[in-house]
Amino acid sequence: MLREYAFLWRSLFIILELSISAGVFVLAYWLRFQPWVTAWLPTVDEQPLIEHYLRAVPAVYVILFFTNSYFRLYHPRRVSSFLEEFRDLFKSNIAAVLLLLTFFFFNRSHSYSRAIAVLFAVLNLVMSFVLRLCVRSVLRWLRSKGYNLRSVIIVGTGRLAQSLLHRFQKNHWTGVRVLGFVGLSPESVGKVIHGSPVIGTVDEIDKVLETYAVHQAFIALPFHRRIAIERLVEHLAEKFVAVRLVPELGFLLNNQSQTYFDGLHIINLWENHLSGWNAFAKRALDLGVALTAVLVLAPFLLAIGAWIKLTTNGPIFYVQRRMGHDGRVFSMIKFRTMQVGAEDDTRFTQRDDERCTPIGRFLRRTSLDELPQLFNVVAGQMSLVGPRPERPVFIEKFRRSYPSYMLRHKVKAGMTGWAQVNGWRGDTSLRKRLQYDLYYLHNWSLWLDVKILLMTLFRGSAHRNAY
Numbered sequence: 001m002l003r004e005y006a007f008l009w010r011s012l013f014i015i016l017e018l019s020i021s022a023g024v025f026v027l028a029y030w031l032r033f034q035p036w037v038t039a040w041l042p043t044v045d046e047q048p049l050i051e052h053y054l055r056a057v058p059a060v061y062v063i064l065f066f067t068n069s070y071f072r073l074y075h076p077r078r079v080s081s082f083l084e085e086f087r088d089l090f091k092s093n094i095a096a097v098l099l100l101l102t103f104f105f106f107n108r109s110h111s112y113s114r115a116i117a118v119l120f121a122v123l124n125l126v127m128s129f130v131l132r133l134c135v136r137s138v139l140r141w142l143r144s145k146g147y148n149l150r151s152v153i154i155v156g157t158g159r160l161a162q163s164l165l166h167r168f169q170k171n172h173w174t175g176v177r178v179l180g181f182v183g184l185s186p187e188s189v190g191k192v193i194h195g196s197p198v199i200g201t202v203d204e205i206d207k208v209l210e211t212y213a214v215h216q217a218f219i220a221l222p223f224h225r226r227i228a229i230e231r232l233v234e235h236l237a238e239k240f241v242a243v244r245l246v247p248e249l250g251f252l253l254n255n256q257s258q259t260y261f262d263g264l265h266i267i268n269l270w271e272n273h274l275s276g277w278n279a280f281a282k283r284a285l286d287l288g289v290a291l292t293a294v295l296v297l298a299p300f301l302l303a304i305g306a307w308i309k310l311t312t313n314g315p316i317f318y319v320q321r322r323m324g325h326d327g328r329v330f331s332m333i334k335f336r337t338m339q340v341g342a343e344d345d346t347r348f349t350q351r352d353d354e355r356c357t358p359i360g361r362f363l364r365r366t367s368l369d370e371l372p373q374l375f376n377v378v379a380g381q382m383s384l385v386g387p388r389p390e391r392p393v394f395i396e397k398f399r400r401s402y403p404s405y406m407l408r409h410k411v412k413a414g415m416t417g418w419a420q421v422n423g424w425r426g427d428t429s430l431r432k433r434l435q436y437d438l439y440y441l442h443n444w445s446l447w448l449d450v451k452i453l454l455m456t457l458f459r460g461s462a463h464r465n466a467y
Contacts, residue, residue, distance in 0.1 A: 011280075014065070014074060017131060021064050021124050022057045028120040029053045032113060052110045056103070063099045064124075067092040069281065070445055082136060089128055097121035143175030150175055152216045153208060155182045155232065157193060161220035164246050165194055179212050184221075184228065202232060209239060220246040238399070238406040281446055286384050289453070290377040301371060304335060304363070312357050314340040317372060322389035324413040327406070330381040332389060333372040337364050373415045385449040386414025387437040388425070398430065408437050411444070418448075421455040 029050060068074060071088040097117050104112035142148055152168075154161045161181060168176045180199035183189060188198045200208040208214070217236060221229050229245070236243045294301075305316045318336040323329050337360025356364065363369040376382040382389070387408040390398070398405045419425065419436035440448070 018061050018064055020127055022060050024124045024127050025060050025120050028116050028123055031119055032116045059103050063096050067095040070447055086129060093121050093125045140173035144172045148175050149177045150215045151177050151179050151213055152218055153179050153182050153214055154218045154220055156220040157181045157183045157188055157198060158222060160222060160246060162194060164218060164220050165196055182208060214241055216242040216244060218244050218246055237404050285449060286377050289384055290374045294374050307359055308336060311359055323392050323395055324381060324389055325409060327409050329392060333375055335363055335369040335372060337369045370415055383412040383414045385416060385452045386412050387417050389413035402434055405434060407441060411441060416452060416456040418452055421452055
């Protein structure tokens with residue numbers, strides 16, 4: 001199946017598209033100095049050497065990779081229209097040419113032509129359009145033949161749910177295979193609606209997800225069932241399945257990713273953006289920064305360890321069980337900042353906490369006690385950026401009070417996060433922390449990770465709420 005090699009195919013596509021763009025950049029150089037083109041452009045005293053532009057090719061690779069990633073052009077677009085993709089492609093190329101002109105401005109070793117950058121932007125947009133159109137056509141043909149399918153369930157059996165089923169049946173190119181409906185009442189189970197069976201009820205949703213290999217759940221319930229919708233969304237937040245809402249006309253949600261599919265608006269509620277190439281890029285950033293930090297800070301880490309050993313009784317490190325990605329529990333490492341045996345007290349750390357050692361107060365205040373988690377990052381148990389991991393004993397309490405709390409575990413826990421750099425750390429509002437963590441989950445990008453890391457360096461490592 002194509003799905004089993006999705007990461008490989010996507011990686012090959014990214015390399016192919018960026019390589020074509022690099023070739024287009026060289027082509028733009030060649031065209032700039034053709035007589036039938038120069039007649040429309042300002043004259044130049046002499047043609048610059050092509051070697052100067054060949055040295056700029058790596059910058060083209062990097063710039064386009066980041067602009068395309070930012071506009072989610074490497075994200076699956078199974079049911080979105082090509083017009084949406086072209087719009088994002090246009091935005092990406094505009095951003096890329098602006099960054100390329102910035103690169104030309106700061107690279108003072110030789111003078112670059114702005115006309116070449118403009119020619120490149122136009123030609124690259126056309127070539128990327130043609131390439132993506134061809135890839136879309138091939139994928140649609142493969143999906144119509146039964147390859148690269150996604151298995152989904154439709155929650156609801158009414159007009160809205162049946163309308164969605166009809167669209168999937170009509171548009172075979174999407175590769176969406178409807179396993180069946182999930183009804184609201186037990187009486188509907190076993191019925192067949194337009195060729196698709198009702199395979200369970202909302203109350204049996206856990207059993208349905210365990211029995212069938214479900215990739216996505218489409219909630220297609222009328223608005224007057226909003227209470228059932230809210231409960232179902234909260235319940236599915238704890239499941240590792242993409243959830244999409246098909247709203248009735250006029251039902252709007254803010255700050256959600258929307259797709260227009262054959263006359264229906266589909267809202268992506270819970271979907272993990274960190275898969276495939278995105279996951280690879282984030283992991284590459286984690287490894288690169290964490291390994292570099294470990295090497296650079298090694299003497300400093302040894303000095304802190306020696307300080308702890310000489311001034312307190314007990315071990316240098318404190319290892320505690322925390323919950324991370326997909327609910328997996330791991331051992332998180334910190335410099336020990338409390339008296340031995342303090343872990344038996346499950347209270348949150350308070351200001352001027354009597355359990356802290358003198359050096360521990362300093363380390364916690366400056367967040368230096370978190371540095372050993374760089375080894376958790378290298379081991380793949382944590383990320384540099386993500387929701388802060390919590391102890392399982394607290395999570396059982398939090399999930400009852402905050403139904404969306406388990407969504408935090410759709411990504412790896414982080415050494416720092418969006419909530420932390422905005423001041424929501426320590427003994428602060430759990431609701432606000434959750435709000436910021438969910439913002440990060442829905443709006444993740446590599447740029448956002450870099451931004452959070454920079455904010456951590458300049459204002460997030462030492463904070464009034466760190467104690």
